[in-house]
Amino acid sequence: MIAVLTGGTGGAKFVQGLMQVVAPAELFCIVNTGDDLRWWGLHVSPDLDSITYALAGVLSRERGWGIEGDTFECLAAMERLGMPAWFRVGDRDLATHLLRTQLLEQGKTLTEATHGIASRFGVRARILPMSDDRVETRVSTPAGELAFEEYFVRERHQVEVTAVRFAGAERSRPAPGVLQAIAQAEAVLLAPSNPVTSIGPILAVPGIRDALHATAAPVLAVSPIVGAAAFSGPAAALMRLHGLPVSAAGVARAYADFLDVLLIDEADFGTAPAVEAQGVRAVWAPTRMTSPESKAALAQVALEVAQSAARVVANP
Amino acid sequence: MIAVLTGGTGGAKFVQGLMQVVAPAELFCIVNTGDDLRWWGLHVSPDLDSITYALAGVLSRERGWGIEGDTFECLAAMERLGMPAWFRVGDRDLATHLLRTQLLEQGKTLTEATHGIASRFGVRARILPMSDDRVETRVSTPAGELAFEEYFVRERHQVEVTAVRFAGAERSRPAPGVLQAIAQAEAVLLAPSNPVTSIGPILAVPGIRDALHATAAPVLAVSPIVGAAAFSGPAAALMRLHGLPVSAAGVARAYADFLDVLLIDEADFGTAPAVEAQGVRAVWAPTRMTSPESKAALAQVALEVAQSAARVVANP
Numbered sequence: 103m104i105a106v107l108t109g110g111t112g113g114a115k116f117v118q119g120l121m122q123v124v125a126p127a128e129l130f131c132i133v134n135t136g137d138d139l140r141w142w143g144l145h146v147s148p149d150l151d152s153i154t155y156a157l158a159g160v161l162s163r164e165r166g167w168g169i170e171g172d173t174f175e176c177l178a179a180m181e182r183l184g185m186p187a188w189f190r191v192g193d194r195d196l197a198t199h200l201l202r203t204q205l206l207e208q209g210k211t212l213t214e215a216t217h218g219i220a221s222r223f224g225v226r227a228r229i230l231p232m233s234d235d236r237v238e239t240r241v242s243t244p245a246g247e248l249a250f251e252e253y254f255v256r257e258r259h260q261v262e263v264t265a266v267r268f269a270g271a272e273r274s275r276p277a278p279g280v281l282q283a284i285a286q287a288e289a290v291l292l293a294p295s296n297p298v299t300s301i302g303p304i305l306a307v308p309g310i311r312d313a314l315h316a317t318a319a320p321v322l323a324v325s326p327i328v329g330a331a332a333f334s335g336p337a338a339a340l341m342r343l344h345g346l347p348v349s350a351a352g353v354a355r356a357y358a359d360f361l362d363v364l365l366i367d368e369a370d371f372g373t374a375p376a377v378e379a380q381g382v383r384a385v386w387a388p389t390r391m392t393s394p395e396s397k398a399a400l401a402q403v404a405l406e407v408a409q410s411a412a413r414v415v416a417n418p
Numbered sequence: 419m420i421a422v423l424t425g426g427t428g429g430a431k432f433v434q435g436l437m438q439v440v441a442p443a444e445l446f447c448i449v450n451t452g453d454d455l456r457w458w459g460l461h462v463s464p465d466l467d468s469i470t471y472a473l474a475g476v477l478s479r480e481r482g483w484g485i486e487g488d489t490f491e492c493l494a495a496m497e498r499l500g501m502p503a504w505f506r507v508g509d510r511d512l513a514t515h516l517l518r519t520q521l522l523e524q525g526k527t528l529t530e531a532t533h534g535i536a537s538r539f540g541v542r543a544r545i546l547p548m549s550d551d552r553v554e555t556r557v558s559t560p561a562g563e564l565a566f567e568e569y570f571v572r573e574r575h576q577v578e579v580t581a582v583r584f585a586g587a588e589r590s591r592p593a594p595g596v597l598q599a600i601a602q603a604e605a606v607l608l609a610p611s612n613p614v615t616s617i618g619p620i621l622a623v624p625g626i627r628d629a630l631h632a633t634a635a636p637v638l639a640v641s642p643i644v645g646a647a648a649f650s651g652p653a654a655a656l657m658r659l660h661g662l663p664v665s666a667a668g669v670a671r672a673y674a675d676f677l678d679v680l681l682i683d684e685a686d687f688g689t690a691p692a693v694e695a696q697g698v699r700a701v702w703a704p705t706r707m708t709s710p711e712s713k714a715a716l717a718q719v720a721l722e723v724a725q726s727a728a729r730v731v732a733n734p
Contacts, residue, residue, distance in 0.1 A: 143520045173491045179513035183538045193509045197495035204459045222499045 105287040109134030109300030111166040112326050113293035114152040115391040119401030126226035130283040135231045136239035136303030137250045141189050144199040158223035169194045188256040213277045232304040235274035240267050259336035271306035284313040289408035292323035297356040298340035314360035322363040322408040325350045351376035363411050421603040425450030425616025427482040428642050429609035430468040431707040435717030442542035446599040451547045452555035452619030453566045457505050460515040474539035485510045504572040529593045548620040551590035556583050575652035587622035600629040605724035608639035613672040614656035630676035638679040638724040641666045667692035679727050
């Protein structure tokens, strides 16, 4: 069984690769829910949705989020009614949010709602929210504190960030199955997601970081940084804010306490010594995910390297 | 100022006529909310929506409900997810339900929410729910009790009805403005709506029937029955159930305690004596509403007859 920690568009692409090389019943996705928001009165879980759509084969290729071929008639109508429209919910996507909100109102946990939605999409891999408790990624800016999607989508991550916090994290518990998946996996993978705001919230749930340290499985991360830039999104600025070098070595440092191997881009092989200086083994391969084939190839190499890796981190 | 009691598709058509011959600021629509339902977790008010869309000029001509040119992508997605899809909510229509649900969750009354929605649609006539309290039209059938829309839409009113009740009516109060509109109107009109399940719920709100009796304004109804059949819908079966003849005279009898004039179809002039036997004056005119012109003409004649009518009902 393979466990993958994931969030954001890079995470969804990596899962699109994994689903080509891992049997569905063997794949456990542990997903960031720090971006969850109340939108038009509905419970929206952007990362859970992206992973569900990826595994269902309906994730928009063009946008990297939402459903392929979706329309936006309700959104346009909401905008005409003077309602906020910066978070772009498609008409088919909306059905997911309506269903989730109803399941939660019926007393289901987020884990149960996620499983119910995934099943109805025909997904057989397991999708686990990091927690059933509300953990909210909050971003401080000179103009005030924003929810993550306000920062990321509404402000297009073009505002200065002075702090990031995960509100509610200290009181949260890992969702059922999360610690078991990490403990029992043959390999634990960290997707090439933003270390601060996609993987960071998962690691902030008490018990998950310890489980990553304690597991007998090798833990491999794919670097979302090539050279001194992220593939996409605000990872560079947020890593800098957290005192991390914006480099593969910075990613290694973020995860150094539990990480065995960092898979870096082949163009970045020169940074391998800096990665290994963090006590993390470096390997390199093509990491750009621009086609189904390149996604599968990255997933395959990540799996092979992880499964052949000795556990480097000293187990407690 | 003109007050009109309305519900159903016949009511929406009649309001489309009235808006052509009455200034928006002079038109007060008192609308049935007995059909309101919780659908996909949202508060849907079918008759309020139809009147709003009619007054905004966006009511679907083809369907008689919902928004002209609307799409049904979310509905199709919900159906694929195994959710109920018999109540056909369009993508643009859905925006109205999302907005209403949010306004109500923010603590607004249904009157306030209705006004807020109508304003955003650019409607200047007043749309008043019959009550801010929940009054639910419940239909008993041999297979059990149904909500009105379950009976009307899901079962296509093809099941036997053994009883109709308005749950919650006895504890409900007229919405703010309803009694005043009836008291202060120059004329009160009853749209050619189903007397049992469109006008019946309005009359079941304590105080409204008394206000119709007490007002100094002439009260005129347009008959939804021609010959022994309704223009549309289950009015005939429901009138029969209530011991009313399925005829213009039956309509007159349903409203006899407060009605001055019943406007019947010209083809039905032969029933005038039976109507007048109920103590209600009968007038006849073309009542089929098949075009903007025929709707305006019916509204015009209804207004003229009402405004020239002496009050027949003895005021208390």
